Amino acid sequence: MSIALLGDPEDLAITYVSWLAKRRGTDTVLLPEATLGVDWSFNLNRAGGHGTLRVGADTMDLRELSGVFVRFNPSPGVHARLSLDAAAQGVLTHERREGLHHLLAAVPCPVVNRPSGGRSNASKPLQMMELRQAGFVIPRWVATNRRDVVEAFARECAHGVIYKAASGLRSRVRTLDDELLQRLTEGTSPAVVQEFIPGRDVRVHTVEDRAFATEMLSSAIDYRFENTTEYRATSIDPAIERLCCATGRASGLCLAGFDFRVTAAGEWYCLEMNPVPSFLPYEMCSGQPIGEAIVDVLTT
Amino acid sequence: MTSTCGTLVVVAQSEDRVAQRVTRAFAARGGRTRWCAPGRLGGLKVDLTDEAFSIEGEPVRAIFWRVSPDMPLADDFRAEDRAFAASETAAVWIAGQHLPGTMAVNRFDAEAWYSGLRWQYWRDRLAASGVAVTDIRVGDLPLPACWQWSPYTTGEPCDMPEAPARAVMASACHDAVAPLTSVAVCGGIVMAAPHPNVARAAALLDRWGVGLAAIDSDADGRVHRVRVLPEFDEGPLFERAVTTLGDRLYEHCAAR
Numbered sequence: 001m002s003i004a005l006l007g008d009p010e011d012l013a014i015t016y017v018s019w020l021a022k023r024r025g026t027d028t029v030l031l032p033e034a035t036l037g038v039d040w041s042f043n044l045n046r047a048g049g050h051g052t053l054r055v056g057a058d059t060m061d062l063r064e065l066s067g068v069f070v071r072f073n074p075s076p077g078v079h080a081r082l083s084l085d086a087a088a089q090g091v092l093t094h095e096r097r098e099g100l101h102h103l104l105a106a107v108p109c110p111v112v113n114r115p116s117g118g119r120s121n122a123s124k125p126l127q128m129m130e131l132r133q134a135g136f137v138i139p140r141w142v143a144t145n146r147r148d149v150v151e152a153f154a155r156e157c158a159h160g161v162i163y164k165a166a167s168g169l170r171s172r173v174r175t176l177d178d179e180l181l182q183r184l185t186e187g188t189s190p191a192v193v194q195e196f197i198p199g200r201d202v203r204v205h206t207v208e209d210r211a212f213a214t215e216m217l218s219s220a221i222d223y224r225f226e227n228t229t230e231y232r233a234t235s236i237d238p239a240i241e242r243l244c245c246a247t248g249r250a251s252g253l254c255l256a257g258f259d260f261r262v263t264a265a266g267e268w269y270c271l272e273m274n275p276v277p278s279f280l281p282y283e284m285c286s287g288q289p290i291g292e293a294i295v296d297v298l299t300t
Numbered sequence: 301m302t303s304t305c306g307t308l309v310v311v312a313q314s315e316d317r318v319a320q321r322v323t324r325a326f327a328a329r330g331g332r333t334r335w336c337a338p339g340r341l342g343g344l345k346v347d348l349t350d351e352a353f354s355i356e357g358e359p360v361r362a363i364f365w366r367v368s369p370d371m372p373l374a375d376d377f378r379a380e381d382r383a384f385a386a387s388e389t390a391a392v393w394i395a396g397q398h399l400p401g402t403m404a405v406n407r408f409d410a411e412a413w414y415s416g417l418r419w420q421y422w423r424d425r426l427a428a429s430g431v432a433v434t435d436i437r438v439g440d441l442p443l444p445a446c447w448q449w450s451p452y453t454t455g456e457p458c459d460m461p462e463a464p465a466r467a468v469m470a471s472a473c474h475d476a477v478a479p480l481t482s483v484a485v486c487g488g489i490v491m492a493a494p495h496p497n498v499a500r501a502a503a504l505l506d507r508w509g510v511g512l513a514a515i516d517s518d519a520d521g522r523v524h525r526v527r528v529l530p531e532f533d534e535g536p537l538f539e540r541a542v543t544t545l546g547d548r549l550y551e552h553c554a555a556r
Binding site for chain 1: 409413418437471
């Protein structure tokens with residue numbers, strides 16, 4: 001049995017998981033998206049993941065894969081051997097990505113993660129509704145491009161408000177400022193404005209039924225953009241741990257990253273669930289064995 | 301009557317005949333509609349909480365959503381801002397359709413919307429739920445020359461490429477299917493005696509928020525393709541579909 005590593009071979013998470021697997025003596029096969037059809041290929045000939053994988057001169061049944069770890073590049077390359085104009089490259093990259101999604105939907109082994117899992121992260125308002133329904137406590141929010149609504153909402157929130165992108169596009173979380181108010185006055189697309197929760201930042205990574213909580217020590221509103229942020233392992237409320245694992249699993253995610261603000265009174269406010277979490281900074285700085293847990297999933 | 305009925309928001313291109321006729325059927329019952337062109341959505345004033353969704357200050361009771369993920373949604377923005385604005389706008393509108401008091405047709409869940417609403421996505425999802433689907437081969441397997449290729453991005457069958465090209469694109473190919481198209485409306489099939497497999501597909505689609513779809517199947521009722529933004533030829537079937545949708549949307553908007 002082998003682990004397949006699919007997507008961007010330059011991705012650090014792929015490199016790290018590959019290294020951990022090899023250290024255990026587990027075979028790995030690297031499947032770079034850009035070289036599909038050139039250095040490797042696959043076919044599906046029936047439903048239920050029946051098909052074969054060819055890598056160089058070797059051919060294996062897809063059912064011989066014990067797991068697949070996936071990290072796609074948002075701008076995947078095209079192999080130099082394929083001489084295509086820009087338009088044809090665009091068609092190829094779209095078709096190829098959809099074909100890989102089809103493969104990942106079909107293989108019967110664990111996939112970390114199937115792209116269909118946790119999609120609501122691309123709509124923060126929808127994800128917050130879903131997380132609330134799942135049982136998490138969510139800070140109050142409004143998604144709007146109306147200045148009067150933002151100002152009225154901010155007046156209701158004793159500790160102020162922050163704002164962030166409504167979609168899955170990476171954006172820096174900021175406290176309400178003149179820049180947003182000016183944009184709202186001039187006319188802009190909607191953003192999520194949310195009650196600010198004083199407390200500490202905690203990231204909980206779930207790997208199926210295991211949870212790893214990391215606390216971030218930072219004075220910044222968005223610790224991800226702060227060079228001096230310190231990471232350390234922390235404990236987690238057992239009920240929150242169970243809820244995270246159950247929600248990740250229900251969302252089709254073997255690996256998930258939940259962001260929390262935890263108040264001094266011990267209230268856990270969930271901010272979002274990330275379906276493609278960058279677990280490396282948390283593992284490297286806190287020493288939590290997230291990567292090993294991922295390899296466990298991929299090899300069992 | 302009109303004063304007690306909530307607003308139906310129709311988001312569709314102006315030439316969309318299905319949307320036009322659903323709007324007409326809804327208005328014939330006395331309902332109030334607001335028509336929004338997809339390209340103008342980004343510029344509309346919206347506010348959404350986990351309890352209510354308003355457009356230009358007006359609460360929304362129902363949405364007829366004829367938008368695909370690749371449509372531009374922010375034509376009023378500067379060229380360099382359009383992609384971001386469209387992404388933000390879609391994120392809010394998709395969420396707004398999931399409020400408990402809002403009826404949306406179609407109400408795509410995040411998995412479907414962000415998968416691009418592609419034909420093979422629905423096939424895979426239906427197949428995983430036990431619906432029989434037609435045979436498809438992916439990749440560079442040797443196949444009869446009469447087979448066809450359906451690109452993932454369009455779903456329209458065309459000539460099959462050579463094996464090396466099929467390997468590079470992981471192409472999905474299939475035998476030529478003379479499809480029988482069934483119209484699924486609110487979980488039912490608008491025809492006298494639908495094949496049980498197609499009827500089951502329609503029920504599942506409705507459970508997933510897809511109240512309007514065209515289901516292409518083969519002669520044995522196996523689902524080949526699902527189109528969730530279908531167009532139809534005028535005729536009795538079209539009339540039944542748009543009238544049923546208009547009535548359902550009105551009943552929701554009029555209910556208290």
